[in-house]
Amino acid sequence: MGDVAPAITVSNLGKRYRLQHQGQTTLKTAALRIFARGTPRGEEFWALRRVSFEVRRGETLGIIGRNGAGKSTMLGLIAGTITPTEGTAETDGRISSLLELGAGFHPDLTGRENVFLNGSILGLRRREIRNRFDDIVAFSELERFIDLPVKHYSSGMFVRLAFSVAMEVDPEILIVDEVLSVGDERFRDKCRTRIGEFRRRGKTFLIVSHDMDTIQAICDRVLVLDRGETVLVDRPARAVSEYHSLNALGGGEGPAMREWGTREAEITGVELSTARGGEAGALRGGEGFTALVRWRAARRIENPVFGFALADDDGKVLYGTNTAIDGPAIPAIEGVGAIALEIGPLPFLRGRYHLTFAVHSHDHRTFHRLDNCRAVTVAPDDEHDGSIRLAARWDLPG
Amino acid sequence: MRRQPLLPELIARRELVSNFVVRNLKQRYKGSALGFLWSLLHPLFLVVIYLVFIRLMRFSMRLPHLLVGVMAWQFVSLSAGDAAGVVLGHASLVKKTWFPRVILPLAAVLGNLVHFGLSLLVLAVVLPLLGVPPRAGWLHLPWLIGLQFLFCLGISLGLSALNVFFRDVEHLVPIGLMSWFFVTPVIYSAEQVVGNPTLPGWVAPVFFANPMAALLAWYRHAFLGDPLPAVPLWPGLSMAFAVFALGLLLFMRLEPRFADEL
Numbered sequence: 001m002g003d004v005a006p007a008i009t010v011s012n013l014g015k016r017y018r019l020q021h022q023g024q025t026t027l028k029t030a031a032l033r034i035f036a037r038g039t040p041r042g043e044e045f046w047a048l049r050r051v052s053f054e055v056r057r058g059e060t061l062g063i064i065g066r067n068g069a070g071k072s073t074m075l076g077l078i079a080g081t082i083t084p085t086e087g088t089a090e091t092d093g094r095i096s097s098l099l100e101l102g103a104g105f106h107p108d109l110t111g112r113e114n115v116f117l118n119g120s121i122l123g124l125r126r127r128e129i130r131n132r133f134d135d136i137v138a139f140s141e142l143e144r145f146i147d148l149p150v151k152h153y154s155s156g157m158f159v160r161l162a163f164s165v166a167m168e169v170d171p172e173i174l175i176v177d178e179v180l181s182v183g184d185e186r187f188r189d190k191c192r193t194r195i196g197e198f199r200r201r202g203k204t205f206l207i208v209s210h211d212m213d214t215i216q217a218i219c220d221r222v223l224v225l226d227r228g229e230t231v232l233v234d235r236p237a238r239a240v241s242e243y244h245s246l247n248a249l250g251g252g253e254g255p256a257m258r259e260w261g262t263r264e265a266e267i268t269g270v271e272l273s274t275a276r277g278g279e280a281g282a283l284r285g286g287e288g289f290t291a292l293v294r295w296r297a298a299r300r301i302e303n304p305v306f307g308f309a310l311a312d313d314d315g316k317v318l319y320g321t322n323t324a325i326d327g328p329a330i331p332a333i334e335g336v337g338a339i340a341l342e343i344g345p346l347p348f349l350r351g352r353y354h355l356t357f358a359v360h361s362h363d364h365r366t367f368h369r370l371d372n373c374r375a376v377t378v379a380p381d382d383e384h385d386g387s388i389r390l391a392a393r394w395d396l397p398g
Numbered sequence: 399m400r401r402q403p404l405l406p407e408l409i410a411r412r413e414l415v416s417n418f419v420v421r422n423l424k425q426r427y428k429g430s431a432l433g434f435l436w437s438l439l440h441p442l443f444l445v446v447i448y449l450v451f452i453r454l455m456r457f458s459m460r461l462p463h464l465l466v467g468v469m470a471w472q473f474v475s476l477s478a479g480d481a482a483g484v485v486l487g488h489a490s491l492v493k494k495t496w497f498p499r500v501i502l503p504l505a506a507v508l509g510n511l512v513h514f515g516l517s518l519l520v521l522a523v524v525l526p527l528l529g530v531p532p533r534a535g536w537l538h539l540p541w542l543i544g545l546q547f548l549f550c551l552g553i554s555l556g557l558s559a560l561n562v563f564f565r566d567v568e569h570l571v572p573i574g575l576m577s578w579f580f581v582t583p584v585i586y587s588a589e590q591v592v593g594n595p596t597l598p599g600w601v602a603p604v605f606f607a608n609p610m611a612a613l614l615a616w617y618r619h620a621f622l623g624d625p626l627p628a629v630p631l632w633p634g635l636s637m638a639f640a641v642f643a644l645g646l647l648l649f650m651r652l653e654p655r656f657a658d659e660l
Contacts, residue, residue, distance in 0.1 A: 017658065076657060080496035083654035097495060104491050106421060108428045117421055120414040121495055 005092055007173055007204035008055040008078060012087035015048045015073050047073040048228045051087075057172075058202040062209065062219035062236065064243050069225040071208045075175055078206065093172025093204070096122050098163065105162065107151035111142055114150055115165055122169045132168045139194070140164035141187075160187055167194055173204045192218070212240045261368035265297040265304055265333060265359045270374055272355075285349060285381035286389070291341045293357055300334040304367070308341055309356040311372060318353070324362065347389045350380040404650075407498050414497060418505030423512065437513045438520055441472050448585045457586050462530050466621050467584040467614055469521060470546065473514040474610060475575055477507050477550035481557035482568035489660040499653045500646075503554040511547055518543075521621070530622055538620040546613055549638035552645030559645075559652040562659050582610045592627045602629045609638035 048070040055061045063071050076082035077089045079097040104118040115136055119129040137146050140160040142153075150158060166174070174195075195218065199205055209215055215222060215236055222239035224231040226246055232239065271292040274283065283289065293306060307322035323330060323339075330339075346353070354372035361367065408415065427433040445461075445468050452459045484506045485492060485499065492499065518539070526532065561567035583591070588611065592602050606612050606627065612634025618624040 076493070079494075081493055082657045095496075104495060106425065108425050109421060113421070113424070117417050120411075120417045121491065121497055123411075123497075126413050126417075 004057050006054040007057045007059070007092055008061075008206070009090045010054070010078070010087070011052045013048060013051045013074075013077060013084055013089055014046060014086040015070075015077060015082060016044050016046050016085040018044050046085075046228050048077070048225075051225070051228075051230050053223060053230070053233050055204055055206065057204055058199070059220050060199055060205040060207065060218055062207050062215040062222040062239070063225065064209065064212070064215060064222060064239065065225035065231075066243075066246060068227070070228040071225055072177065073228075074225065075177055075206070075208055079175055091173055094123055094169070095173045095175060096166045096169040096171035097175040098166045098177065105150050105158065108149055110149055111137075111146040111153070111161055115146075115161070118162070118165045119169065122166070122171075124169055136161075136164045136168045139167070139190075156184060156187070163191060167198070171203070173206065174198065175206045177208045212243070216240055258371040259369070259373070260371075261358075261360075261366040263368055264299065265295055265301050265367040267293055267357055267359055267368050267370055268296050268336070269294040270355075270357055270370070272374060272376065282377045282379060283346065285378060286345045287378075288342070288344045288346060289376065291343070291355070291357070292338055293341065294336070294338045295333065295359060296336045297333045300332055301361070301367070302332045303362040304330055304333050305360055305362055306330070306339055306341075307356075307358040307360065307369075309358075310343075311354045311356065313352050313354070315354070315372070317356075322358075346376075346378060348378045349382075349384055349387055349389055350378050351387050352377045404498065404500065408500065408504070411498060411501065415501050415505055415508070418501060419508045419512070422505060422509040426509075437516060441468050441517055444468055444472075452585060458590075459585065459587055462525055462528050462622055463587065463618060463624075464585060465521060465524065466617050469514065469517040470614060470617050471579070471582065471584045471610065472517065473510055473546060474550050474553070475579070476510045476513065478553050478557065478571055478575055480506055480510075481554040482561040482571055484554060484558035485562050485656060486558075486565075486568075486660070493657050493660055499656060500555070500649065503551065503558050503649070506558075507547065507551045507554050510550065511543075514543070525621065533621075533623055535620040535623060538616065542613065542616055542620060545635060545638055548642040549609055549613075552638075552642030555645035555649040556641075557645075559649040559656075562652065562656055578608075578610070581605070582608060583614055588615060588627060592629060602627070603633070605629075606631055607633045607637060609634050609641065613638065 051070075051074070053061075063074055065071050073082060075097070077084055078091060079095060080089075080091075104121045105114045106117065109117065112133075115133060116126065116129050119132075120126065124132075137143055140157075140163070142157060142161055145153065145157065150161070153161070195205065199218075205218075207215070207219070219236045221233055222236045223233045224239050224242050224246070231246070232242055234242075271294075272289050273292070274287055274289050276287075291308070295306075297304075305322050305324045307320065309317050309320035311317045353376050355374040355376065356369070356371045357373060358369035359367045360369070423434075427436060430436060432439065445464060448464060448468065449461070452464070481503065484503050488502055492502075522532070522536075557567055557571060588605070591597065591605050594601075606615065606629045612631040615624075615627055615631060616635075619626050
């Protein structure tokens with residue numbers, strides 16, 4: 001198997017999205033944007049970046065990660081529905097993707113009509129579909145309903161038919177997103193059996209799931225993604241434990257990044273560093289950090305105020321300060337420059353915290369504010385429970 | 399990625415194209431008692447309404463001319479009318495599966511071509527009854543229909559792609575169609591423009607630079623033996639082809655970003 005070309009080759013894959021601000025698009029900028037090749041202005045974020053891996057023929061790869069980790073983007077890029085911003089995702093062989101069950105189903109058409117339509121979307125000839133039609137219907141157990149419009153199907157029936165079509169397409173590569181968690185228990189078992197056969201025939205299988213039991217049971221290797229980057233690619237047991245520790249660190253996607261203000265003065269960059277030196281994305285317990293905030297002011301601005309806030313993963317602000325409270329007073333800014341903020345040892349045991357930086361006028365007109373634009377993670381370094389650090393001491397009186 | 403040259407890929411996926419066409423047609427008439435008949439009833443109702451209007455306004459317009467005009471206009475008006483929803487209406491498909499996206503507008507316009515074909519068959523029966531016998535000019539129809547098909551396809555490609563990014567398009571289309579209808583000689587005769595001495599000289603060439611005005615002049619020439627106007631028609635016909643090329647270019651340019659926007 002080793003010298004055969006891999007079924008899927010992903011190299012340095014990245015996908016950047018622009019965060020859209022409603023109502024900001026004028027026809028002129030819109031027209032310009034269509035034909036612009038360069039990087040346009042505006043907020044951007046990388047749903048996926050610097051991801052590389054290979055999937056051998058016949059291998060089953062699981063992709064796990066928290067919400068917003070980039071799993072669906074990954075599958076979309078491999079299935080070819082999403083165009084990468086950088087890097088490549090190459091596949092060898094017919095792909096059948098169950099990214100969303102019954103995506104191609106049309107409610108007004110009957111089950112039979114949908115089987116033919118869906119089959120041809122997946123790349124089958126009509127003759128091939130006709131040959132397999134009976135098997136498809138038999139597997140879905142929908143013989144009695146196959147000539148009924150699918151809008152009358154229950155969601156379980158819908159799923160069964162979609163799954164049956166996707167399996168009968170006989171793809172080289174099957175991509176499945178959270179599918180095995182639907183349908184009733186018996187049909188799920190049937191699907192697992194079918195997927196088992198599929199794997200024994202040496203086909204390649206790519207699955208995204210939040211169901212760690214399924215992942216452990218069927219995957220050869222597992223890719224763990226977090227915030228668009230590869231955490232690791234490893235054996236299922238190891239990957240699942242990594243996933244659990246990511247979850248323990250902080251659930252969910254965290255609060256939304258936002259950017260707003262009049263832009264009379266702008267924050268052009270924030271550099272975080274620790275006393276150990278280097279970037280401070282990950283802190284040890286009891287460590288602090290320094291933020292160097294770079295600014296630009298197109299015109300002279302009197303008495304500006306720089307602000308900082310720190311929020312937890314739910315977006316709740318735990319601390320906030322600004323130069324009006326703590327000084328120094330800034331008479332005026334113009335051109336470019338920087339201001340440094342030093343934060344002493346964080347009183348946290350563990351968790352992820354989100355940093356907000358802002359510059360506004362002395363009377364609270366926001367020039368530029370970057371909500372939750374950076375995150376720092378505090379890794380636990382002792383065995384205390386909870387999230388904050390208290391000066392606790394046990395004593396035996398007497 | 400599995401991107402191949404467009405034409406071979408379309409030929410390889412021709413069954414998907416025909417499945418989409420069939421689905422579009424079925425979907426349009428599902429649940430209506432008269433079903434497919436509506437594709438003929440609709441233009442006929444329009445003809446009746448226009449006839450009343452023409453009478454009231456005392457336009458000089460004969461029924462055969464009106465029939466030819468309405469049938470050909472229907473093709474372009476249906477294609478432009480449903481263009482906005484062509485990609486948007488398949489958002490989940492576009493996001494979840496890969497196939498050449500061009501198939502979506504292609505299938506929509508092919509569906510309208512089927513309607514147009516049917517109405518031409520009706521014309522072929524009705525015109526002799528109205529005293530217009532079949533004539534050799536009908537041999538022009540293949541290239542006329544082909545060119546109008548490309549024109550409609552270009553409109554559908556361009557509008558469907560643009561509407562993914564600017565939903566304004568779907569609101570602009572009905573307004574655009576309405577104004578376009580009035581500058582196209584569907585319910586009035588082009589002679590009222592060409593032979594009108596009160597209009598400045600540049601009006602007639604500009605009038606016929608409208609691809610539909612040029613196509614209608616040709617359709618009426620082919621079907622009814624009307625003389626072609628003294629104004630050159632090639633600018634209008636080239637414009638039809640240019641719209642196709644531009645629409646295709648725009649669509650191919652925007653297609654990679656569809657899934658991001660839907």
